[in-house]
Amino acid sequence: MDKRLYVIGVDYGSDSVRSVLADAQNGEEIASSVYYYPRWQQGLFCSAEDNRFRQHPLDYIEGLEHTIKECIRQAGSTVAKAVKGISVDTTGSTPVAVDKSGTPLALLPGFENNPAAMFVLWKDHTAVGEAAEINEHAKKFQPNYLKYVGGIYSSEWFWAKLLRIVRDDEQVRKACYSWVEHCDWIPFLLTGGNDADKMKRGRCSAGHKALWAAEWNGLPPNEFFASLDPLLDGFTDRLFKETYTSDQAAGTLSPEWAERLGLSTDVVVGIGAFDAHMGAVGGQIEPYHLSKVMGTSTCDMLIAPTAEVEDTLVRGICGQVPGSIIPDMIGLEAGQSAFGDTYAWFRKLLMWPLQNLLSGSAVISAETAEALQKEIEARIIPEISRQAAELPLSLNSEYALDWFNGRRTPDANQLLKGAIAGLGLGSDAPRVFRALAEATCFGAKKIVDRFVEQGVPVKGLIGLGGVARKSPFIMQMMADVMNMPIRIHKSEQTCAIGAAMFAATAAGLYPKVEDAMAAMGQGFDLEYFPDPKRAAVYAKRYEKFTALGEAIEEQTAPAPLQVTDKQEEVVRQ
Incomplete structure (x- = not known):
């Protein structure tokens, strides 16, 4: 492999976004940059007392441009010409209401300061009631549509948050065409997407939070959601059936974003995923080893060969999804809401x-x-x-x-x-x-x-x-x-480096993400014994x-x- 090939991993956390520019051959971090969300830092659109935590898409867009451009500035124009791929991880479930063009409503006139039109951060718990309703409602159906998410739906997840938003805000409900995870929207943005129906949805977010499963050929049927609340009637038609693993490409940089970032339109943009899933890859996850991403909360990731756990359902976790971490393995997720x-x-x-x-x-x-x-x-x-x-x-x-x-x-x-x-x-x-x-x-x-x-x-x-x-x-x-x-x-930046590994794979520099992980992984330097x-x-x-x-x-x-x-x-x- 040519040593002059580079990739960028973008890691959206709860408080900031970090971009890392890495050598695709050995994972060496050439440059990095952090951007703290200014509106979030001011506490705008949030109410801790009400468990409401919302983030404005402008924080994400400004941070994306700032950190990547800063990495390019640090590395130099020669390196910029050799960047081959960008992949993104985000917190989740952190969804937002979008119009038909895939634009978050908070970016449209009249919605700029409406919290219901913004990204609903993972730790927003305003949908506790809705989650309880989903759990009770699911008991009426066979198959059990919750069986691949541990049997219990959470207020931190996709459908509970959607139901809460459309109930809370009539203006948002009328303007909302679709409901999109943060990790799916950023690649859509970078590739110049302008039709929500054509947005590529990641297997990671869809399987762990949105009830997608191959067993029912996509999402649960419309009947499941329409009978939960008529406000959801027909919504699945505006979402997705097909999903993509993170070793695949969402597209290439649009001319607008290539110019904004100082990169080529040939740069491949990978399918997005949640931070802990890509972080587990950046941390060189192994089968049956629990990878604990420990930050504001924890996400605990485990992978296992599909044939060995295919019929084993673990009750009370955050889901088990084929290909959500490593494409050819089952990914299992658990975690703690506060660490x-x-x-x-x-x-x-x-x-x-x-x-x-x-x-x-x-x-x-x-x-x-x-x-x-x-x-x-x-x-x-x-x-x-x-x-x-x-x-x-x-x-x-x-x-x-x-x-x-x-x-x-x-x-x-x-x-x-x-x-x-x-x-x-x-x-x-x-x-x-x-x-x-x-x-x-x-x-x-x-x-x-x-x-x-x-x-x-x-x-x-x-x-x-x-x-x-x-x-x-x-x-x-x-x-x-x-x-x-x-x-x-x-590595202190396993999520960003994991995203870089997926970028290298999506760009075709490695045939499998396991190969990228072996070549770009930095290894372990500490071990604690009981x-x-x-x-x-x-x-x-x-x-x-x-x-x-x-x-x-x-x-x-x-x-x-x-x-x-x-x-x-x-x-x-």
Whole structure:
């Protein structure tokens, strides 16, 4: 292979988009750039109190152009001429309403500031009621249209969010022609798409979130959705039947985007997928090894030969889809709704005095107060982790539940809440933080246990993402709780590099993504091994975690759809 061949991987996260320009022969990162969404940073169009998290498509478009152009600027014009492919991963399920041309409604006059016309971020839980309705409705049908998504539909997913939006906003409902995942829309944008009916939908998003399956030749029939709510009648006709794996091409760069980016119209644009799926490839996933992408939430990916798990259905996970990760294997997904977000919540709690009182201090200047606030915010988690690691492991110390953003898996339930127990007057910040960290590890163990219980072995753990690279305290605890080693991948950008591997495959530089993964993968540079004595204590504490979870679940209201919007408003008032 010519060494002068390059590919670009674009990774859309919850807070920012990152592009990496890589050597297609060995995966070397030649240039990278990050763009933080400005509207998201300002908290626009969101309401944490209402579990509403929306993102404006302009944040995505501006970030796409900025990061790729910055990579090209860093690498130089010679490299730009040798770029052969671009692939994209995004968070998900993060869908948006589009018109017939495939344009997100928020980009049209009259919808610019309407949250219902924007991308509904993965962690938006406004559709809890709709998810509950889908789960109840599915019981009336055979075949079971939920069987390939773990038997439980989530408020974080495609159909629940669509139903919530069309019920909430008449203007959006009337203007909405189709409903599109973020990972499908960006390739459509880059290739100059102008007809929603011709948009190529990725197997990853369609299978794991939209109920697509080969068994029913596409999506469930119109009858399933029309009888759920007449507002969905006929909607499947405006969606898709065929899906594409991420080693395939969506097309080539349009003249407009080639000019905007300083690239050639010969550059191949790959089919998009979710970040964790491409991240698992960037992290060199292996059969029956759980690849844990650990960031604000976790996505746990596992691949297995189709013939070995074809008839095995794992209850309560986020789906199992042929070709959703590696084209010729079954991809299984699970995860936790809050991982790094749990630690961020605790940091925010501790920062309250500084954020609310320091600016009014009569002792220091406003400029010093701002600088001090930023310094302490950056130091809190590293320092509190250091002190928490020094605490003796005790069977009866503080313990917690990790459902601060509901429960993703096993058994999705976004109504559930986090909890902290065993508190006393000696419970200081390091002790509480330690309990929270342990809870996230216990939540991860629940996922492994579910796979094993349902007949899918977990032979090893692979750690990917920011938390895996930056927190030895949490990773050692993870190894002890799981009682198995966890390898940490060398790359800090496994999602973007995974996208680059798919770009190289879609561009024809490799016959299979496995070949791209072997050539471009950076390998592992850390491994954490369990301590048998600590593992034994954690096994006992895991029982307390389970009991606390059962108690919290018992107290949780079973059906939000029993409360009308008008009744809910009265309660709030």
